[in-house]
Amino acid sequence: MKKLKIYTRVIVFICAAAMIPSNFVSVWQIQLEAPQYPEGLKMEIWSHKIAGDVDKINGLNHYIGMALIKEENFPEFKIMPWMIWGFVLLGIITALVGRRFMLWIFTSILVASGVWGIYDFWKWEYEYGHNLNPHAAIKIPGMAYQPPLFGWKQLLNFLAGSFPDVGGWLIVGPSVIVVALLMYEMIRKK
Numbered sequence: 001m002k003k004l005k006i007y008t009r010v011i012v013f014i015c016a017a018a019m020i021p022s023n024f025v026s027v028w029q030i031q032l033e034a035p036q037y038p039e040g041l042k043m044e045i046w047s048h049k050i051a052g053d054v055d056k057i058n059g060l061n062h063y064i065g066m067a068l069i070k071e072e073n074f075p076e077f078k079i080m081p082w083m084i085w086g087f088v089l090l091g092i093i094t095a096l097v098g099r100r101f102m103l104w105i106f107t108s109i110l111v112a113s114g115v116w117g118i119y120d121f122w123k124w125e126y127e128y129g130h131n132l133n134p135h136a137a138i139k140i141p142g143m144a145y146q147p148p149l150f151g152w153k154q155l156l157n158f159l160a161g162s163f164p165d166v167g168g169w170l171i172v173g174p175s176v177i178v179v180a181l182l183m184y185e186m187i188r189k190k
Helices: 006-018 054-063 076-097 100-130 166-189
Strands: 028-034 037-045 050-052 151-155 158-164
Touching (some): 006 076, 006 100, 076 166, 158 166
Antiparallel strands (some): 151 158
């Protein structure tokens, strides 16, 4: 079993510790801008709740037949905080054990969780933007209101933006560094 270099272990430990605050700040944000809302509307997605202008967004979305955004509709809020704590714990164990196979496991779990998270968010956005109430007050044939997965998208008179927030960057940044460390360790092995 190959041992990791001490600086690799230290960086893995720092990356794991850097993920801790992501349970206490917003992970993702969705912004809506329109002429009638010059200050914009913002929804913050935390690991365990939704915050921001959710009531206003629900009020607007009702007219086009979108489902209400309610925390109880997201089972992910029950598991996401535990997943983040699991990442932290596994990262610390990886740093302490200092073996390459542990870095493989840690990296694989981070990457697989990231892929699952992106797919899960896309699926929610798709269903939310396409499964509209046929009795809605405003109906535009062929129009879907799926927010962007990442970036900006025009939806009628609203410009919708979807981006990682502070907590999201505290997961993505360390994850990218861990992937780079694994690649470095594999190159070093040769």
